Amino acid sequence: MAGEEAFVLDPWGTSHVKDYDRLMKQFGIEPLTPELAKRLPYQHRLVRRRLIFGHRDLEMIVKAIEGGTEYAVMTGIKPSGEFHLGTKLTSEEFIYFTSLSPKARGFFAIADLEAYADNKIPLEESYRIALGNLMDMLALGLDPRRVYVYRQSEEMPVLRLAFIFSRAVTYNTLEAIYGPRPFGLYFSALVQAGDILNPQLPHHGGPKPTLVPVGADQDPHIRLTRDLAAKYRDEFGFLPPAATYHRLLRDLTGQEKMSKRNPMGILYLNEPLESARVKVMNAFTGGRATAEEQRRLGGEPEKCVVFVELLSAHFLEDDKLLEEWYWDCKTGRILCGECKARAWEIIGSWLKSHQEKRAKMRDVAERLLEEKTLG
Ligand code: SF4
Secondary structure, three states: OOOOOOOOOOOOOOOOOOOHHHHHHHHOOEEOOHHHHHOOOOOOHHHHOOOEEEEEOHHHHHHHHHHOOOEEEEEEEOOOOOOEHHHHHHHHHHHHHHOOOOOEEEEEEEOHHHHHHHHOOOHHHHHHHHHHHHHHHHHOOOOHHHEEEEEHHHOHHHHHHHHHHHOOOOHHHHHHHHOOOOHHHHHHHHHHHHHHHHHHOHHHOOOOOEEEEEEHHHHHHHHHHHHHHHHOHHHHOOOOOEEEEEOOOOOOOOOOOOOOOOHHHOOEOOOOHHHHHHHHHOOOOOOOOOHHHHHHHOOOHHHOHHHHHHHHHHHOOOHHHHHHHHHHHHOOOOOHHHHHHHHHHHHHHHHHHHHHHHHOOHHHHHHHHHHOOOO
């Protein structure tokens, strides 16, 4: 890679990836090939549309699905705010992989220690936010009988693992992976390694293939944990965690990552419909400077947030309709105003239905948080 600047991935900040092939090459991420994707019992929209672009050791999970043996799917969400499109993506991936076999078990860590280390959110406040996040996940289709839910700050086996791991990691290693950071974030990275390997501890049935679906920017955590799994293999029998990687999507204004710093760019799942509508109608598009130009040259759907981020990544399931939409734009048959109004009909009705489902999930979410499992 002479002459090319190496990628620096920041799991706590804004990472921007233009060239996914180069990213995969630099960090040794395998592409998700059509052959491997075809072996999944069904292909989720995120797989069909290549939003999940790469993996590490996914083959191990596919074999467990094919062989009907146990595997775990692990995710952690930092309860720093309401669910938005970014968290929806990771959650859908988690729910999808958990649904692919009756032998799959989900592990959901509420990363309250990380929320404190990174955003200074008190643990009690995390609980309230986590409850809302869990209601969203249940409304998105999470089966409460197949998931183990816990808060990092209360999960003693995870904290114990983090402490054990701290013996094998030097400050220099953490600095090389994450750059210079406050020690709290380094410690929360070790806690996350504990989260990822938690499903393989004896009280959860011992070593088993474990999949962690993440955004590309979370790869530093995966690399650290795979390294720790190898170092502690003799003691715990850990298998290296597998991972799938999804693309980092832009926010509604076309900025590189959804962040609370740009409120017009972030779409919350629980957002009042009128404010969501205003955001969608103001989203960044691939439209031309004038209507005449757009009719003549067509729009640029590949550059358009409405097309790429909203319809393709999130709200339009039907591949055929999506393709027709693409060509309506590309050939100038539709202009952005009408297109956004059409998109809003789909998005608004999705949000309305999600919010109705979500409102009914409070009791189950509370019970899950208290009892950890309903299975
Ligand atoms: S017509 Fe629609 S898809 Fe095409 S650029 Fe405009 S908003 Fe985007």
